[in-house]
Amino acid sequence: MILQHSLALMVISPITAALIIRLLSKFEHSDLVRDSITFIGLLIPLVLLLLTPLDVDIVYEMGGWPRPFGISLVLNGLSRVMVLITGIVTLSTYVYYVDFLDREPEADDYHFLFLFMTAGLYGVFLTGDLVNRFIFFEITILTTYVLLTFIGSKESLRASFRYFIIGAIASLMFLIGIGLTYFYTGYLDVGALSTEVPLLPTTARNIIFVFFLVAVSVKLGLMPFHTWLPDTHVEAPTPMTAVLAGVTVKTGGYILLKFYEMGFDTALVQNLFVAMGVFTAVFGAVISLKYVNMKRILAWLTISHVGVIAVMLSLWTPESVGAGLLYLVNHSLYKALLFLSLGSFVYLYGTSDIRKLPIFKSNIVLSCTLLIGLLALMGVPPLNGFYSRWLVLSSVNSRMLYLVMMIITTITSASVIRIILLSSDEEKNSEKSLNEGVMASLVVLAGLTSFLGVSVSLFLRNVIEPAVVSIFGTGMGIASSGLELQGIYSFHGMSILLTVILGLILSLKRIEWFDWSEGILSNVTIRDSVRYIIYIMGFFLLINFLF
Amino acid sequence: MLNGLNVGLIAILIGLYGIANSKNSLKMMMCLSIMGTGVILLFVSIGYIPEGAVPVAGGEDLMADAIPQSVMVTAVVIDLATTALGLAMVLYLYRTFSTLDFASTLKDKEDER
Numbered sequence: 001m002i003l004q005h006s007l008a009l010m011v012i013s014p015i016t017a018a019l020i021i022r023l024l025s026k027f028e029h030s031d032l033v034r035d036s037i038t039f040i041g042l043l044i045p046l047v048l049l050l051l052t053p054l055d056v057d058i059v060y061e062m063g064g065w066p067r068p069f070g071i072s073l074v075l076n077g078l079s080r081v082m083v084l085i086t087g088i089v090t091l092s093t094y095v096y097y098v099d100f101l102d103r104e105p106e107a108d109d110y111h112f113l114f115l116f117m118t119a120g121l122y123g124v125f126l127t128g129d130l131v132n133r134f135i136f137f138e139i140t141i142l143t144t145y146v147l148l149t150f151i152g153s154k155e156s157l158r159a160s161f162r163y164f165i166i167g168a169i170a171s172l173m174f175l176i177g178i179g180l181t182y183f184y185t186g187y188l189d190v191g192a193l194s195t196e197v198p199l200l201p202t203t204a205r206n207i208i209f210v211f212f213l214v215a216v217s218v219k220l221g222l223m224p225f226h227t228w229l230p231d232t233h234v235e236a237p238t239p240m241t242a243v244l245a246g247v248t249v250k251t252g253g254y255i256l257l258k259f260y261e262m263g264f265d266t267a268l269v270q271n272l273f274v275a276m277g278v279f280t281a282v283f284g285a286v287i288s289l290k291y292v293n294m295k296r297i298l299a300w301l302t303i304s305h306v307g308v309i310a311v312m313l314s315l316w317t318p319e320s321v322g323a324g325l326l327y328l329v330n331h332s333l334y335k336a337l338l339f340l341s342l343g344s345f346v347y348l349y350g351t352s353d354i355r356k357l358p359i360f361k362s363n364i365v366l367s368c369t370l371l372i373g374l375l376a377l378m379g380v381p382p383l384n385g386f387y388s389r390w391l392v393l394s395s396v397n398s399r400m401l402y403l404v405m406m407i408i409t410t411i412t413s414a415s416v417i418r419i420i421l422l423s424s425d426e427e428k429n430s431e432k433s434l435n436e437g438v439m440a441s442l443v444v445l446a447g448l449t450s451f452l453g454v455s456v457s458l459f460l461r462n463v464i465e466p467a468v469v470s471i472f473g474t475g476m477g478i479a480s481s482g483l484e485l486q487g488i489y490s491f492h493g494m495s496i497l498l499t500v501i502l503g504l505i506l507s508l509k510r511i512e513w514f515d516w517s518e519g520i521l522s523n524v525t526i527r528d529s530v531r532y533i534i535y536i537m538g539f540f541l542l543i544n545f546l547f
Numbered sequence: 548m549l550n551g552l553n554v555g556l557i558a559i560l561i562g563l564y565g566i567a568n569s570k571n572s573l574k575m576m577m578c579l580s581i582m583g584t585g586v587i588l589l590f591v592s593i594g595y596i597p598e599g600a601v602p603v604a605g606g607e608d609l610m611a612d613a614i615p616q617s618v619m620v621t622a623v624v625i626d627l628a629t630t631a632l633g634l635a636m637v638l639y640l641y642r643t644f645s646t647l648d649f650a651s652t653l654k655d656k657e658d659e660r
Binding site: 131135138142145146149154157158160161162164165168169171172175176178179182183188527530531533534 | 559563566567568572575579582583586589590593614615618621622625628629632633636637639640643644649
């Protein structure tokens with residue numbers, strides 16, 4: 001009975017918990033009550049997801065109106081993947097932060113907004129029509145702006161306002177795109193659109209996609225649109241950084257995938273995204289080499305990884321999309337882990353400068369989790385980062401792209417090894433200590449990061465494969481067992497090990513790291529970002545009409 | 548031709564130009580509102596049918612398309628929330644930096660990288 005309505009409950013339960021907390025904050029209440037209500041509200045969607053059978057697609061029609069006309073929620077292979085990472089990341093970041101929150105005077109507001117943001121994320125991934133995707137998208141993004149400023153530093157306000165302006169433009173572009181889609185086809189439902197949109201002429205599809213392009217790229221943080229990402233990641237409170245890098249950025253990838261599935265997969269769009277993705281991936285990794293603030297380094301590496309994800313999704317073959325999805329899931333897990341453990345270091349020692357962080361001389365659990373995250377980021381074999389890289393290398397279709405991916409992984413590992421080499425050796429004592437919630441969430445995330453590495457075949461077979469089947473109708477065609485060992489002793493595995501060694505050599509040569517990139521890409525004003533948006537749209541339209 | 552579609556597009560472009568070329572964060576918010584209004588006008592015009600009646604169930608044969616209108620009711624609400632949040636942010640920006648010039652607040656950055 002409950003399972004029948006599980007999709008609606010996934011979205012409703014965080015909203016209900018949020019409203020209860022808002023009501024509760026008018027009265028005297030203990031922190032425990034509020035925290036447990038929030039915890040239950042975040043836990044219910046995950047439990048419902050695990051209760052639904054893995055191989056069944058569920059379509060829930062809200063209010064009983066049939067599909068092309070009514071509002072529907074869809075749980076298929078693809079949205080199951082996204083809902084899974086949303087559940088894991090939001091729950092673990094909440095558990096991580098709950099003890100810090102109890103000391104803040106505005107903790108009620110944080111709970112309220114965090115729950116609404118979670119509901120918005122579930123909505124974006126589950127909904128079956130474009131307008132509701134836009135609405136949930138807005139719920140997520142509006143609450144995110146406020147949550148980013150929760151600590152209340154000057155810089156966080158500035159970063160949030162910049163994100164606000166760029167994000168608002170992107171949302172309006174998304175809305176225009178929806179309007180044009182409706183104008184050309186007369187439908188808003190994704191299922192109906194995926195039969196109607198491919199019938200349109202290519203030029204019309206390209207013109208509609210100009211507007212979606214801005215929305216998707218701003219959400220993803222692809223290179224000319226990335227300007228909001230580093231500052232927000234650095235200035236936001238720790239759990240919000242983890243959610244931003246782990247899930248919110250990934251909504252862009254999911255929406256891109258949905259647009260391709262809907263029939264906007266024209267050659268022009270795909271080539272543009274591959275080009276932007278390669279550019280983003282290379283330069284994001286290069287720029288990360290010049291900073292000493294570890295949060296900023298990780299934020300630029302997020303941009304780089306997002307570029308790789310965009311490339312893999314845009315190649316649009318079953319293998320590459322599967323690789324992109326695995327990359328997306330793994331990146332969510334280890335980036336959330338890295339940001340949370342880094343946040344604990346910042347809490348203990350009051351700095352995120354890598355030259356002052358005693359990475360090996362701290363609390364043993366904390367050191368281990370941070371190191372697991374870093375090794376996964378680098379792509380060291382038994383961890384999950386290795387296997388997502390392996391799949392990426394095995395599914396790119398040209399030698400040029402293979403080489404580019406090798407270069408990206410080399411620079412990324414150089415950046416990670418640089419963090420380890422520069423870290424402080426001094427033993428520092430901190431009077432603060434970490435509580436059980438922090439430890440629990442770190443250990444769970446580190447465990448998942450390792451688990452998805454050592455049992456990658458299981459995950460590929462049961463979660464990624466159905467997602468690919470739900471998009472293409474055919475599977476990835478990769479041997480579904482024994483990848484764990486065969487992967488390491490294969491050609492691609494050796495390539496990845498080679499990149500790690502090259503990265504070590506590159507980071508041992510202490511060149512002054514790429515100061516020239518400063519003015520061009522890493523310090524951009526709102527005015528410049530709007531200009532970039534207009535240039536890219538104009539460029540796209542020009543190419544569309546010329547050829 | 549001066550119909551809703553064109554006017555909406557012009558308003559959107561004016562808004563984009565204004566955001567790109569104004570230093571004042573309050574002006575940015577105004578331009579964002581202009582842009583939002585343009586989108587709403589554009590969207591409603593898509594559903595417009597010449598000489599169509601008001602879309603009420605059981606009405607005449609030729610009716611305006613109701614779906615863009617109902618979508619726009621939602622979009623207006625979201626626009627309201629966006630504007631309110633943006634103005635609140637501008638207020639706090641002014642209180643912290645004592646200036647509305649957003650670009651000038653960016654200059655004293657890059658402290659520790």
